[in-house]
Amino acid sequence: MSVQITIVIPTYNEKDNVKVLVEKLSSTLAGCSWEAIFVDDDSPDGTAEVVRDIARKDARVRCLQRIGRKGLSSACIEGMLSCSSDYMAVMDADMQHDEAILPKMLETLKGNSDLDIVIGSRYVEGGGVGQWPAIRKLISSIATKIGQAVLRADLKDPMSGFFMLRQSFFRQTVRKLNGKGFKILFDLFASSSTKVNFQEVPYDFRQRNAGESKLDFRVTFDYGIMVLDKIIGRYISIRFLLFFINSILVLLLHYFLLMLAAIFLRQTFVFTQLLVSLVVLMVFFMFNKTRSVKNDGVYKFAWEAVSFSSFGCIGVVINVSIAYCLFDFGLTGMLSGLIGGSIGALWNYIAIKQVFRK
Ligand SMILES: Nc1nc2c(ncn2[C@@H]2O[C@H](COP(=O)(O)OP(=O)(O)O)[C@@H](O)[C@H]2O)c(=O)[nH]1
Numbered sequence: 241m242s243v244q245i246t247i248v249i250p251t252y253n254e255k256d257n258v259k260v261l262v263e264k265l266s267s268t269l270a271g272c273s274w275e276a277i278f279v280d281d282d283s284p285d286g287t288a289e290v291v292r293d294i295a296r297k298d299a300r301v302r303c304l305q306r307i308g309r310k311g312l313s314s315a316c317i318e319g320m321l322s323c324s325s326d327y328m329a330v331m332d333a334d335m336q337h338d339e340a341i342l343p344k345m346l347e348t349l350k351g352n353s354d355l356d357i358v359i360g361s362r363y364v365e366g367g368g369v370g371q372w373p374a375i376r377k378l379i380s381s382i383a384t385k386i387g388q389a390v391l392r393a394d395l396k397d398p399m400s401g402f403f404m405l406r407q408s409f410f411r412q413t414v415r416k417l418n419g420k421g422f423k424i425l426f427d428l429f430a431s432s433s434t435k436v437n438f439q440e441v442p443y444d445f446r447q448r449n450a451g452e453s454k455l456d457f458r459v460t461f462d463y464g465i466m467v468l469d470k471i472i473g474r475y476i477s478i479r480f481l482l483f484f485i486n487s488i489l490v491l492l493l494h495y496f497l498l499m500l501a502a503i504f505l506r507q508t509f510v511f512t513q514l515l516v517s518l519v520v521l522m523v524f525f526m527f528n529k530t531r532s533v534k535n536d537g538v539y540k541f542a543w544e545a546v547s548f549s550s551f552g553c554i555g556v557v558i559n560v561s562i563a564y565c566l567f568d569f570g571l572t573g574m575l576s577g578l579i580g581g582s583i584g585a586l587w588n589y590i591a592i593k594q595v596f597r598k
């Protein structure tokens with residue numbers, strides 16, 4: 241019997257949720273043929289192995305393990321790319337999304353051939369966000385309002401991570417997706433070249449079962465970039481704009497530190513330029529790191545820090561050598577330092593980003 245519905249579940253450190261979720265899917269989807277694809281980004285807690293253990297006994301379950309990669313949206317996209325059923329759903333592994341509405345979502349999508357997508361919604365009559373702290377409620381409602389305004393769709397929950405879509409709709413949109421961050425539903429709406437036909441089904445957002453949320457500042461930042469891309473992306477490349485802003489900020493920081501060093505340190509030119517370049521490199525790393533000690537453990541974080549810094553040091557050597565030549569040639573310390581700093585910034589941005597942003 242062919243598979244009717246595939247459930248794509250992105251996971252990162254969810255080992256204690258996998259078994260419970262498969263059991264819940266088994267009972268709620270008992271009436272149809274289904275499969276579940278867990279897309280795991282090499283979780284340090286061994287989630288992939290837990291999924292494979294279940295998969296050995298249950299052919300409906302599969303593990304797509306990505307190594308050296310991270311990102312909820314790209315995990316969902318690759319999970320969906322790996323399946324061929326007519327309908328696909330995306331849901332979290334932590335039980336916050338109520339699996340009991342999956343049959344209704346499927347029925348709705350099957351019953352109306354005009355529909356592209358059915359969304360599990362917290363903000364339509366009958367839905368809710370449960371016990372969220374006031375601050376998370378506020379952030380979510382601001383992000384939701386921005387999403388609605390930018391998409392110009394009467395979509396009550398554009399931030400939802402729980403939805404079901406038609407394979408054909410996904411295939412026609414997939415090449416245009418941004419694929420960054422957490423907000424895959426917003427991405428699908430923003431990237432579709434035709435008006436998206438959707439329907440929302442209410443559900444109550446539950447408390448996380450086990451483990452911790454991976455929501456952090458980076459998620460908000462990536463969402464902001466995606467919104468910006470939707471608004472002005474057709475006039476100017478957001479990648480270029482980011483590169484430009486990033487370079488200006490790096491140079492301002494370099495300039496400011498050179499000034500401080502000139503006033504307080506009064507060391508040789510090469511020493512000052514080297515010190516300032518290393519500090520700028522560290523700040524650049526903190527803003528661009530993809531790993532954190534909390535989510536990824538000390539080993540993965542330290543590995544990224546060490547490899548990032550070693551690679552960045554090549555840029556520092558080039559930067560300081562050029563700056564010293566210019567200084568020796570007769571340029572002022574500030575100007576030589578800034579030209580060296582610009583070359584360092586270019587190295588950091590182009591070379592390091594190519595290596596670390598997979
Ligand atoms: N594959 C993969 N899954 C992720 C990543 N970040 C989060 N997830 C999973 O995406 C789902 C939603 O993340 P969660 O931390 O629950 O976010 P929250 O619901 O907004 O607090 C969970 O199943 C996570 O395990 C990631 O980088 N890669």
Ligand SMILES: [Mg+2]
Nearest residue numbers: 332334336448
């Ligand atoms: Mg969650």
